[in-house]
Amino acid sequence: MSERDGYPPGVPAWVTCLVGDLDAAADFYRQVFGWSWNVSTEHDYAVATLRGREVAGIGPVAAAGPDAGTGWVTEVRVEDAAATADAVRAAGGSVLSGPLDLSPASILTVLADPAGAVLCAAQPVGRSGAQLVNEPSTWSMSALSTPDPAAVADFYHTVFGWERTDFGPTTLWQVPGYVGGEPTQPVPRDVVAVTHQAPAPARWGVDFWIADVEAAADAAAAAGGQVITAPADRSGLPLRTALLADPDGSPFSVSQLLP
Secondary structure (H helix, E strand, O other): OOOOOOOOOOOOOEEEEOOOOHHEEEEEEEHHHOOEEEEEEEOOOOEEEOOEEEEEEEEHHHHHOOOOEEEEEEEEHHHHHHHHHHEEEEEEEOOEEEEEEEEEOOOEEEEEOOOOOOEEEEOOOOOOOOEEHHHHHHHOOOOOEEEOOHHHHHHHHHHHEEEEEEEEOOOEEOOOOOOOOOOOOOOOOOEEEEEEOOOOOOEEEEEEEEOOHHHHHHHHHHOOOEEEEEEEOOOOEEEEEEEEEOOOOOOEEEEEEEE
16 A cells, blocks of 8 residues: 555545745755655746655645744645644634635645644645655654643544544544555554644644664765754564754654664
């Protein structure tokens, strides 16, 4: 399932990094992940590709509205971005921008959950989502860090239809009937996102699988980024992970799947 041609509603489908300098960000992620770039000067947006398949994007901070800030933003596939905006408000969240017609890619609503964590609802127009996931140098999972996971549980169930399974301070979000990911991954294949209890501010982060986590950390530092948390094995999981940041200071994690 690493090659994808589409995603059902309610499933996170794409990630974009909002940056201050597109050229500098593209060069940084090329050095860390080996991505190639298709740049649209008309739309001021660049799409990363790996093996000829689209994997992620970068765009200017202003593209998502003044309240979104820099950093990685997760887009959840929806049928109707305008109807989702109404559902967000009714469920106690807020609409920061949109719906925005970003054809030929999507119609996008930028939203925040009741704790203030930002993500997007994307109604596809031309781009159906990441075409390559869950393999080295591609996006694997998005995770929400929030002070009170229970306080936002009803919001995500109401807006996206997610079902929750709690394991202490961690919540696994599932879309019933969905099968994604890879058989070798350490979480069930119907899991579409994860929530961890953590101090404020609430935020969504992104994780990328990587072939060599130490090499990725070295590449990030050499390319003008930083290593926030050095590579280390995850307790109880067959993963070695690191938390890195790009030159804008936007954090992202990388995970190496261990034998």
